Amino acid sequence: MNSPGAHPIARLIRRRLAIGVITLxxxxxxxxxxxxxxxxxxxxAILGHxxxxxxxxxxxxxxxxxxxxxxxxxVWISGLLxxxxxxxxxxxxxxxGYAEPRIINSAVLVFVAGGLGALIGVAVGAVAALRKxxxxxxxxxxxVLTVTSLPEFVVAIALIILLSTVVWRxxxxxxLLAPGTYAWSQPELLVLPVATLVIVIVPxxxxxxRAAMVEALxxxxxxxxxxxxxxxxxxVFVHALPNAIAPTIQVIGLNFLYLxxxxxxxxxxxxxxxxxxxxxxxxxxRDIPVIQFIVLVLAAFxxxxxxxxxxxxxxxxxxxxxxx
Amino acid sequence: xxxxxxxxxPQPGVPRRRVLAGLAGVGVAAGxxxxxxxxxSSGPATSAAGASGKTRSGGNLMVGLTGGSSSDTLDPHKxxxxxxxxxxxxxxxxxxxxxxxxxxxxxxxxxxxSPQNGSLTDWVIRLRPGVTFHDGKPLTADDVLFSIHxxxxxxxxxxxxxxxxxxxxxxxxxxxxxxxxxxxxIAAYAEQLAAAPFDLLIAPTTLNPAKPNGTGAFQYKSxxxxxxxxxxxxPRYWQHGLPYADTLTIIDFADTVSLADALxxxxxxxxxTLDPPQVPVLDNAGGVDVVVSKxxxxxxxxxxxxxxxxxxxxxxxxxxxxxxxxQMIDSALDSYGTAASDVFSLYDPDxxxxxxxEQDIPQAKSLLKQAGKEGLKVTxxxxxxLSGVVAMATVLAExxxxxxxxxxxxxxxxxxxxxxxYLQWNFSQDYYSYFPYLTQVAQSMLPGSPYxxxxxxxxxxxxxYNQANATAxxxxxxxxxxxxxxxxxxxGGYIIPAFTDTLDAYSTKITGYAQxxxxxxxxxxxxxxxxFTG
Numbered sequence: 001m002n003s004p005g006a007h008p009i010a011r012l013i014r015r016r017l018a019i020g021v022i023t024l025x026x027x028x029x030x031x032x033x034x035x036x037x038x039x040x041x042x043x044x045a046i047l048g049h050x051x052x053x054x055x056x057x058x059x060x061x062x063x064x065x066x067x068x069x070x071x072x073x074x075v076w077i078s079g080l081l082x083x084x085x086x087x088x089x090x091x092x093x094x095x096x097g098y099a100e101p102r103i104i105n106s107a108v109l110v111f112v113a114g115g116l117g118a119l120i121g122v123a124v125g126a127v128a129a130l131r132k133x134x135x136x137x138x139x140x141x142x143x144v145l146t147v148t149s150l151p152e153f154v155v156a157i158a159l160i161i162l163l164s165t166v167v168w169r170x171x172x173x174x175x176l177l178a179p180g181t182y183a184w185s186q187p188e189l190l191v192l193p194v195a196t197l198v199i200v201i202v203p204x205x206x207x208x209x210r211a212a213m214v215e216a217l218x219x220x221x222x223x224x225x226x227x228x229x230x231x232x233x234x235x236v237f238v239h240a241l242p243n244a245i246a247p248t249i250q251v252i253g254l255n256f257l258y259l260x261x262x263x264x265x266x267x268x269x270x271x272x273x274x275x276x277x278x279x280x281x282x283x284x285x286r287d288i289p290v291i292q293f294i295v296l297v298l299a300a301f302x303x304x305x306x307x308x309x310x311x312x313x314x315x316x317x318x319x320x321x322x323x324x
Numbered sequence: 325x326x327x328x329x330x331x332x333x334p335q336p337g338v339p340r341r342r343v344l345a346g347l348a349g350v351g352v353a354a355g356x357x358x359x360x361x362x363x364x365s366s367g368p369a370t371s372a373a374g375a376s377g378k379t380r381s382g383g384n385l386m387v388g389l390t391g392g393s394s395s396d397t398l399d400p401h402k403x404x405x406x407x408x409x410x411x412x413x414x415x416x417x418x419x420x421x422x423x424x425x426x427x428x429x430x431x432x433x434x435x436x437x438s439p440q441n442g443s444l445t446d447w448v449i450r451l452r453p454g455v456t457f458h459d460g461k462p463l464t465a466d467d468v469l470f471s472i473h474x475x476x477x478x479x480x481x482x483x484x485x486x487x488x489x490x491x492x493x494x495x496x497x498x499x500x501x502x503x504x505x506x507x508x509x510i511a512a513y514a515e516q517l518a519a520a521p522f523d524l525l526i527a528p529t530t531l532n533p534a535k536p537n538g539t540g541a542f543q544y545k546s547x548x549x550x551x552x553x554x555x556x557x558x559p560r561y562w563q564h565g566l567p568y569a570d571t572l573t574i575i576d577f578a579d580t581v582s583l584a585d586a587l588x589x590x591x592x593x594x595x596x597t598l599d600p601p602q603v604p605v606l607d608n609a610g611g612v613d614v615v616v617s618k619x620x621x622x623x624x625x626x627x628x629x630x631x632x633x634x635x636x637x638x639x640x641x642x643x644x645x646x647x648x649x650x651q652m653i654d655s656a657l658d659s660y661g662t663a664a665s666d667v668f669s670l671y672d673p674d675x676x677x678x679x680x681x682e683q684d685i686p687q688a689k690s691l692l693k694q695a696g697k698e699g700l701k702v703t704x705x706x707x708x709x710l711s712g713v714v715a716m717a718t719v720l721a722e723x724x725x726x727x728x729x730x731x732x733x734x735x736x737x738x739x740x741x742x743x744x745x746y747l748q749w750n751f752s753q754d755y756y757s758y759f760p761y762l763t764q765v766a767q768s769m770l771p772g773s774p775y776x777x778x779x780x781x782x783x784x785x786x787x788x789y790n791q792a793n794a795t796a797x798x799x800x801x802x803x804x805x806x807x808x809x810x811x812x813x814x815x816g817g818y819i820i821p822a823f824t825d826t827l828d829a830y831s832t833k834i835t836g837y838a839q840x841x842x843x844x845x846x847x848x849x850x851x852x853x854x855x856f857t858g
Contacts, residue, residue: 038739039739039740039743039744040739040740040742040743040744044739044742044743045395045739046395046404047404047742048405048742049404049742049746049775050404051742051743052479052774054479055479056744088394090393090394090549090550091394091395091396091397091549098394160585164585164588164589165585165589165609169588169589172586172589172591173582173585173589174577174582174583174586174589174591176552176575176586176591178552179546179551179552180548268578268579268582269581269582270582271582271586273551277578278394278550280578281393281394281550284393284737284738284739285393285394285395285739286739290394
């Protein structure tokens with residue numbers, strides 16, 4: 001791209017990335033302190049009801065939990081910067097080996113659900129706007145409103161009952177991926193979790209798209225295009241849609257961010273081996289290296305997704321690209 | 325088919341902790357032909373429950389359990405959760421175990437355990453011949469000694485069950501015989517060892533936790549903590565004809581709802597650690613058989629007898645008298661339980677059935693008044709460590725109002741419950757699977773007990789315990805136990821409203837399972853006995 005707008009965008013990205021790195025650092029400190037404040041520690045969590053004082057002390061020493069806070073944090077962060085996220089306190093396995101397949105699995109969920117949700121949301125929203133006040137529009141509005149009010153796990157359980165255990169038994173109820181296999185190797189295990197997430201995010205995208213599209217369709221330039229005799233198809237796709245998409249991109253971006261956190265519930269209900277489950281388990285186990293690593297991955301995702309959303313929205317809004 | 329339909333007696337709970345207790349009733353030849361007793365060795369008694377329909381060898385058995393996490397382990401002496409035990413008790417085996425009727429000792433790796441020259445402090449353990457580990461190494465006395473030393477040096481839970489071992493005097497007599505020397509007598513030593521097989525597993529001297537190597541029916545293939553373990557059939561297994569399945573996969577589930585769903589859709593063939601709400605759902609699903617076992621498990625309320633207000637025995641008795649036990653079972657345990665009267669070890673042959681307690685509010689109030697504690701206010705610390713625990717606490721608080729007692733519930737997360745204050749709470753709860761009487765006492769009723777929640781320290785009681793252990797005569801011992809149970813009944817710090825049920829469910833595609841009184845899931849993890857039908 002060699003328009004005058006390239007430089008401001010590149011500058012924007014650089015600046016945001018720099019802020020992002022500082023954000024990640026602050027997040028790691030805050031999460032570390034928050035985990036330390038929680039009662040108990042990994043030694044107690046591992047020993048469970050076998051946690052006699054002697055056992056606890058011995059395990060704490062083995063896990064280096066008896067060092068000072070600053071020491072523990074420093075050991076962790078210096079290891080991380082050297083490329084080694086450390087080992088799980090729960091089982092001694094390397095954090096990277098434990099987290100990597102789960103990160104990939106969750107990423108599959110997030111991007112497939114986010115992508116599908118975006119496509120469906122945009123399509124439905126656009127059609128609803130084009131057929132404003134028709135039965136399609138009204139029915140869509142009602143469905144969207146109803147679904148928005150449903151919590152995620154209700155949607156998940158309803159889908160399980162409908163398609164898996166009671167009404168029809170066509171899909172597996174649980175996503176039992178064998179360790180070491182990736183999510184795409186058994187696509188039937190992805191259907192219900194992805195469907196749940198899509199159902200949860202589509203309403204927001206539909207509403208935003210519809211509103212933005214309606215506004216675009218009622219704008220002066222569209223009216224002008226119609227008066228000029230431009231074919232309706234071109235009016236919609238070349239004039240209205242690109243203008244409606246910019247605010248919708250922000251909503252889509254927000255939904256991706258929501259998905260990063262929202263998959264925790266879906267992973268729990270479907271026993272899906274992703275980072276949501278891993279994070280819950282790590283917090284319960286006060287497994288600091290795992291907690292830190294997963295939180296950082298999520299925070300990095302947030303930072304990058306925020307930047308990407310803003311940049312794409314910017315690119316989709318030509319008048320903002322020009323340096324002022 | 326062997327599965328018994330126990331649906332008539334609702335019992336709740338799946339006491340997990342100490343769960344390991346219980347012995348693997350692996351000895352029961354659940355249905356599936358009579359191959360079990362066939363091959364020569366005098367293996368565990370096969371209480372084959374009748375002919376089971378067609379069964380076949382082979383298949384991949386998938387089992388689901390909850391309670392796991394990334395701290396799951398395959399170390400034979402570090403198992404903590406049910407799912408840990410399900411794995412280590414499959415890879416490794418104990419010397420002896422209790423049968424699933426909780427009555428008899430079953431000999432596994434040991435062939436005989438007898439006192440040397442009648443001395444109750446010197447026990448000779450003779451090993452079963454012809455047993456090998458998965459790598460082909462034969463089982464010898466050295467492996468037993470290694471395991472004993474390891475359990476002691478790790479201060480593992482098995483230590484209490486081994487009794488007061490004199491390490492220097494414990495030695496091997498020959499390659500298949502071990503002499504265990506105790507510093508004080510234990511008359512029913514085989515029974516005591518049999519009470520906790522999951523904590524007394526025999527590991528080889530070459531033990532490498534990264535490459536599990538045991539004598540069990542299945543051998544290690546792969547393991548991912550918090551997710552699943554895969555084991556394959558042990559072709560050298562000493563119980564000929566077992567196991568039936570080719571592979572065994574044990575899968576961690578985050579909660580019982582998704583576990584029940586997985587069973588319904590056939591993704592697993594057996595589901596343990598279930599909660600009462602799943603039972604009606606599974607009953608209605610086709611292809612699933614729910615098995616309710618009347619286990620001797622307990623979820624006691626624990627009162628510190630060394631702290632106010634419970635240091636006054638009248639207050640303790642008042643608390644016990646205000647409990648409406650049938651109502652507690654119906655409300656908190658969904659009827660999955662049998663009323664208990666504050667005395668444990670239901671299936672112990674010496675269990676005193678004459679000790680019965682029912683709700684008596686006027687007496688409770690009178691006792692509180694005598695103690696000057698009318699309008700008593702206490703805090704009960706509870707936690708969702710097991711299904712039914714918090715519900716029982718809530719129901720108790722309700723019931724206590726009738727006697728003018730105000731119980732405020734402090735519900736803490738399990739991590740906090742088992743944290744630094746565990747075993748120190750003034751008024752709290754705990755849970756145990758079934759243990760014979762003396763073993764339960766050793767765990768929780770003596771000053772040196774590892775789980776003495778009530779801080780019980782009664783010289784007479786401790787003296788009786790030592791006497792019972794020193795008494796070879798069954799009749800005399802019964803009398804001593806009777807006196808001890810009177811003390812439990814009259815002044816103990818436990819409130820035991822119920823013996824809780826174990827809830828398991830199986831796909832109708834498999835057979836070989838039965839009820840178990842021991843409190844462990846899935847017929848005491850009797851996976852070797854489960855076979856696919858047809």
